[in-house]
Amino acid sequence: MKTILLATAFFLAHAGMASAADAGLPASATYNWSGGYIGAQAGYGWGDARVGQTFAPDSFGGYGWGYGGLSGGLSGLYAGYMKQFDGGLVLGVEGDYNFANLKDTTVYQALGVDDPGFGGVLELNPIGSARLRAGYAMDRWLPFVTAGVAMAHYKHSTVFLPSGDAYADVEDTIAGYALGAGAEYAVSDNWVVRGEYRFADFGRHTSIRHSTFDGAAANPDAIELKTHDIRLGIAYRF
Structure with missing residues (x-):
């Protein structure tokens, strides 16, 4: 993961310097990036997850559902503020919210055997x-x-096969950490476009499914989730 981020940052920096050289511009910052901004973005995400049963200390890896094809689109808004310092360093804060449609289906496995x-x-x-x-x-x-x-925010449903009717489900919001790298280009004094890669690791969180018939709680499960996405955005700087 670190290798991907470093390689991406190096490539983008090299591309930026090459473009500046081609345009006859100095490598130092003449455009000032300080200020607030708000933008819209869209992209594609993918990831892998496991929902494992926790009825015994070592049951998570042996009993549950493995999702290796989680994927789908996303779109949303972002906003932030940046401050440019002498020498070209730019620091800032940013938040984003996206509607996503990442989904995958699988079968239950017990000790590696499909049910x-x-x-x-x-x-x-x-x-x-x-x-x-x-x-x-x-x-x-x-x-x-x-x-x-x-x-x-995720939803996990357990279903009867082959009908696909859900007999239990759980919805929850989980937290983790995010890492990313990308580049922005100011097409005018106010409008900025960007491309970005993002990785997120949400760790492991306990979840409790409930029956879709009577709401009764099932034995606790746990979910592990990691995601990747590539997104493009455009923002207006104030």
């Missing part, structure tokens, strides 16, 4: 974050890295 009678559906809905940002201004180019807290 043809039971399946699961995992859906990742709204996702958001609050992060710190750091970048290096090269005139109208700003390569950056970012890190902070990530939030995600």
